Amino acid sequence: MSNNVLTYIHENRENHLNELIEFLRIPSISALSDHKGDVRKAAEWAVQSLEKAGLTTVELMETPGHPVVYGEWSSADNTHTILVYGHYDVQPVDPVELWDSPPFEPVIHDEKLFARGASDDKGQTFMHIKAVEALLKVNGKLPFNVKFLIEGEEEIGSPSLDAFVADNKELLAADVLLISDTPMLGKGRPAVCTGLRGMCSLQVDVKGAKGDLHSGLYGGAVQNSIHALVQLLDTLRDENGRIQVEGFYDNVIExxxxxxxxxxxxxxxxxxxxxxxxxxxxFGEKGYTxxxxxxIRPTLEVNGIYGGFQGEGVKTVIPSEAHAKITCRLVPGQDPDQISEFIEKHLEAHTPPGVTVTTKRFDKGKPFLAPTDHPAFKTAADSYEKVYGEPALFTRMGGSIPVVETFDQVLNIPILLMGFGLPSENFHAPNEHFHLENYDKGIETLITYWETVTFD
Structure with missing residues (x-):
């Protein structure tokens, strides 16, 4: 990395962190309709940040859901293009009482930045913007063309983005897609992620009597919806963690x-x-670490279960309804719609007497596995090693980025997952944070990558 670019990053570090803190103050929770205005505010903030960085074309593009932010810098002298993807929406903050500081009032202590979105994914997306800004401010140009696609629905499964990518295939054309929304292997242990698990999710609703019943007058004569739900959920996995849904493992690519x-x-x-x-x-499926x-293994998890009386003390009722939320992480070969259908058939076949069961499908995403023979992957590993002093490892990640598989199918370009978070940074949980060591080294790594990347 040139000394002038490094100097720019160091001299502007405090100002850049203050900008990131401003970004993190926006409660852009895409899952909650009450925050629709905040999500748009975060999109508008991203537009202003890209314009400040020096991109020549920046646009807020509408979708049926939350808007997409598109930015571009190009030169007729450049023959190659990198597309950067990130998201400006964040997860809900519940349970808020477990946060040590308010989730949208960012604080720094122990060289960690605490706030919802600090690591997933505002902080990592922001690093790309600042890396491009540094190169443009110091050199006046980039060695390649760059495009940004920053969405506001990743945390709800990117429902609008598949169609957006298909409709804007030419606009998004590039040689490499670069994403920073994955963790490293550990502190000081950089990793290039080559695979993501997919996902499907369902809500299970169990209905018994037409209303809650007095447990003394009716207890023992009618089915208890909570008992029925627990019995039903218990059929989904055996005691060794093996999923018992027929067809679940049929197409898994080992x-x-x-x-x-x-x-x-x-x-x-x-x-x-x-x-x-x-x-x-x-605890986990036998035969695997x-x-x-x-x-590399699929899962089926109960993420929430509720029904009946939940207030203080005791209320002697037989609940009429009980509910559960289920998600599966899927591996290459599994299709989320097919897996959801298998689960629904299993639930129907194992419904206890005295209740009816219905399901509703929610977020879904297909798994992804990247080929690593493109030279952009070697450049990424080399860039990590130059900054961190440790060889970068090629790993997979258990989480999901639903739109990655869509990018793969529609754009047909190498997808490089080059993240800087740590697995312990509590993304999706209370006290989410981002280690500033990786914020600093991450920007340097990205600049190193962009100064040395080859495409052939």
């Missing part, structure tokens, strides 16, 4: 023996994970 063997060289993850989570033992459980 990783190669070489890939599984490479995971053994990444360290003792089981001990590390137990220490991080504060548990005495782990904890790292494989989170990277």
């Amino acid at each position: 990783p190669t023996a070489e890939e599984r063997e490479s995971y053994k060289n990444l360290g003792d993850y089981e001990t590390e994970l137990k220490d991080e989570l504060g548990v005495r033992e782990l 904890a790292r494989e459980h989170t990277w």
Whole structure:
């Protein structure tokens, strides 16, 4: 990296952090309709930030849901283009009482920036904007053309983006797609992510009697909806974590023996994970390690269950209704619509007597696996190593970025997942934070990458 660019980054660090803090103050929670105005405000903020960075074309583009922010800088002298994807929406903050500081009042302590969206994904998207800004302000140009696509619905499954990408295929044409929305392997251990799990989600509604009943007058004669729901959910997995839904594993594409063997060289993850989570033992499907459980195996999880009386004290009722929320993380070969259908058939076949069961589908996304033979991947690994002093590893991630598979199918370009978060930074949970060490080194890594990237 040139000294002048590095000097620009260092001299403007405080101002840039203040800008990021301003961005993080906007409660752009896409899942909650009450925050629709805040989501738009965050989109408008991103537009202003891209304009300030020096992009020549910046536009707020409407969708059926929240708007997309598009930005571009190009030169007739450049023959290649990098497309950068990120999102400006964030997860809800519940349970808010578990936050040590208000989630939208960012604070810095212990060299960590605490706020909802600090790591996922406002902080990481912001780093790209500042890296481009530094190159443009110092050099007056870029060695390639750049496009930004920043959306506001990632945290609700990107329902508007598939159609947007298909409708704007030519506008988004590029040689490489670059995304920073994934974690590194650990502190000081950079990683290029080559695979993401997909997702499907359902709500299960169990209905018994027409209303709540007195447990003394009716108890023992009618089905209790909560008991029925618990019984039903218990049929989904066995005691070893194996999912019991017929057809669930049929199309799973297994990783190669070489890939599984490479995971053994990444360290003792089981001990590390137990220490991080504060548990005495782990749980997962037999025959696989904890790292494989989170990277290459599908899951079925009950994320929430509710029904009946939940206030203080006791109310002796037999609940009429009970509800559960289920999500599955899917691996290559699995289709979210097909898996949802399998689960619905299983629930229908195992419904206890005395109740009816209905389901409603929510977020979904297909899994993704990247080929790594494109030279952009080697440049990414080299850039990490130059800044962090450690070789970058090629890993997978257990989470999902629903639109990545759409990018892969529609744009047909290499997709580089080059993240700077840490697995322990509580994204989607209280006290989300971003280590400023990786904020600083991340910008330097991105600049190093953009100064050295090759496309052929």
